[in-house]
Amino acid sequence: MKVSGSSKALDKIDVQALAVAVFKDEKPNSGLLKSLDQAVGGLIAEVIKAEEFAAKEGETAYFHVAGKDLKARRVLLIGCGDASAYKAAKIAQMAGSATRFLRSKNVKSIGIIPRADGDNEKIAQTVVVGAIMGLFEPDKYRTKDKEKREIDSVIVIAEGADEKVLGRGAERGRIIGESINFTRDLANEPGAYMTPTIMADRAKQVAKEFGLSVDILDQRKMEKLGMGSLLGVARGSDEPPKLIVLKYQPSKFRSSKGELLALVGKGITFDSGGISLKPGENMELMKYDMTGAATVIGTMRAIAQLKPSIPVLGVAPCSENLPSGKATKPGDVLKAMTGKTIEVINTDAEGRLVLADAIAYAKKLGATKIIDLATLTGAVSIALGDVHTAILGTDQELIDQFIAAGKEVGERFWQLPLDDDYTKQIRSDIADIKNVGGKKAGTITAAAFLKEFAEDTPWAHLDIAGTAWADPATPYRSKGPTGVAVRTLIEFIESSAR
Ligand code: BES
Numbered sequence: 001m002k003v004s005g006s007s008k009a010l011d012k013i014d015v016q017a018l019a020v021a022v023f024k025d026e027k028p029n030s031g032l033l034k035s036l037d038q039a040v041g042g043l044i045a046e047v048i049k050a051e052e053f054a055a056k057e058g059e060t061a062y063f064h065v066a067g068k069d070l071k072a073r074r075v076l077l078i079g080c081g082d083a084s085a086y087k088a089a090k091i092a093q094m095a096g097s098a099t100r101f102l103r104s105k106n107v108k109s110i111g112i113i114p115r116a117d118g119d120n121e122k123i124a125q126t127v128v129v130g131a132i133m134g135l136f137e138p139d140k141y142r143t144k145d146k147e148k149r150e151i152d153s154v155i156v157i158a159e160g161a162d163e164k165v166l167g168r169g170a171e172r173g174r175i176i177g178e179s180i181n182f183t184r185d186l187a188n189e190p191g192a193y194m195t196p197t198i199m200a201d202r203a204k205q206v207a208k209e210f211g212l213s214v215d216i217l218d219q220r221k222m223e224k225l226g227m228g229s230l231l232g233v234a235r236g237s238d239e240p241p242k243l244i245v246l247k248y249q250p251s252k253f254r255s256s257k258g259e260l261l262a263l264v265g266k267g268i269t270f271d272s273g274g275i276s277l278k279p280g281e282n283m284e285l286m287k288y289d290m291t292g293a294a295t296v297i298g299t300m301r302a303i304a305q306l307k308p309s310i311p312v313l314g315v316a317p318c319s320e321n322l323p324s325g326k327a328t329k330p331g332d333v334l335k336a337m338t339g340k341t342i343e344v345i346n347t348d349a350e351g352r353l354v355l356a357d358a359i360a361y362a363k364k365l366g367a368t369k370i371i372d373l374a375t376l377t378g379a380v381s382i383a384l385g386d387v388h389t390a391i392l393g394t395d396q397e398l399i400d401q402f403i404a405a406g407k408e409v410g411e412r413f414w415q416l417p418l419d420d421d422y423t424k425q426i427r428s429d430i431a432d433i434k435n436v437g438g439k440k441a442g443t444i445t446a447a448a449f450l451k452e453f454a455e456d457t458p459w460a461h462l463d464i465a466g467t468a469w470a471d472p473a474t475p476y477r478s479k480g481p482t483g484v485a486v487r488t489l490i491e492f493i494e495s496s497a498r
């Protein structure tokens with residue numbers, strides 16, 4: 001899909017459809033709405049007067065244009081609710097609603113008029129990210145009723161703005177939006193088609209296409225390094241584990257202080273629970289237990305193109321978690337790369353086990369700051385639902401900066417506490433620590449476990465188990481993988497480089 005920006009007047013814009021943001025209580029008798037209303041022969045005023053369209057969030061009104069005032073033959077109004085709450089999240093949703101709706105009408109070229117105030121580059125970026133995200137469909141394996149229609153071009157319109165600035169934002173939005181959908185595509189793949197080996201191949205492809213360095217650690221290498229925690233999870237499976245390492249190295253260094261940010265993502269390509277087998281209901285969803293890893297690879301894909309001035313390391317420990325005669329059993333003790341011993345109470349708490357060695361390995365590679373992402377606990381959905389992603393960690397500045405980056409791009413993160421007191425819950429009777437801390441504060445004790453491996457390296461942990469999968473669909477996005485946190489990670493990295 002081609003994306004661009006235009007600062008021309010509406011009647012000069014050559015697209016099949018115009019999509020326009022409209023706010024609650026807006027009257028069609030002034031400004032842009034007035035000229036549009038005239039172009040559609042007063043129909044906008046009519047639907048507003050008839051209370052058919054009140055610009056509530058998610059509401060739409062769709063017109064075919066008969067007159068000659070516009071080149072576009074269709075106009076879509078998109079309700080955006082209160083103008084005061086119209087920030088990044090809503091702007092992206094508006095654009096997603098526009099592309100999803102107009103694709104269903106078989107429209108090929110769209111002009112989106114976001115009507116937002118502020119930095120036009122950012123606005124164009126946000127619009128294009130939302131537009132591209134809106135078009136993601138998880139129907140790859142359908143042979144019937146598949147969404148085959150495609151939109152060829154999206155133009156972000158802000159009359160009188162600097163077209164170069166709009167175009168730059170649109171191009172950045174394309175890179176980010178496509179990388180988010182790349183992550184969603186990986187997350188949506190069935191376990192059989194997204195094994196650790198296939199994930200590693202996909203990472204290699206990305207590295208080659210966009211110019212990242214890549215290193216894939218196989219089982220032998222992991223054994224040599226003493227990654228007994230990760231290997232303990234992989235033991236039950238016939239598919240060999242892979243530890244993916246991607247690195248982005250800027251050509252122009254901002255500083256030579258030796259700082260290195262590492263992103264670490266849980267890559268369990270299918271989580272059956274292992275010997276502590278999960279109940280059958282909804283188990284099919286556990287194909288998305290590699291979303292942390294997919295998020296890391298997707299973010300690196302974008303970073304390689306956006307080229308910030310700081311280096312970034314991406315680490316993704318990938319394994320299946322299956323029961324077999326060789327599988328780790330509850331009660332077994334594993335020895336992690338750092339030498340710490342772990343009593344496995346429940347083989348279904350496997351994410352923290354693979355992350356333990358991956359975090360330690362990131363440190364070994366020189367990471368001075370670590371952000372990990374994982375579909376780690378069911379408990380996080382009980383605490384925060386599917387609205388906020390939990391963030392915990394050891395470095396308040398890092399956490400604050402991350403939450404602020406989220407606000408900037410319209411993603412929500414909520415900090416949970418991580419006092420040392422919680423670490424008591426993961427004391428083991430026979431080993432250094434155990435992998436489950438009991439019923440209480442499940443998301444926090446999982447993070448307390450990871451903290452044992454991050455040690456004194458500034459570290460933040462995102463538990464995306466509640467936010468990485470959307471159900472049901474909304475007007476602006478399909479059901480399924482959401483690509484949560486990719487946008488924020490990119491903003492975080494770019495803000496660190498500024
Ligand atoms: N992958 C799951 C967490 C999960 C649950 C993600 C639901 C997405 C949706 C994780 O490996 C797991 O099974 N965690 C256990 C931990 C428990 C055994 C301490 C959980 O949350 O039940």
Ligand code: ZN
Binds near residue numbers: 273
């Ligand atoms: Zn599990």
Ligand code: ZN
Binds near residue numbers: 268350375
């Ligand atoms: Zn899991």
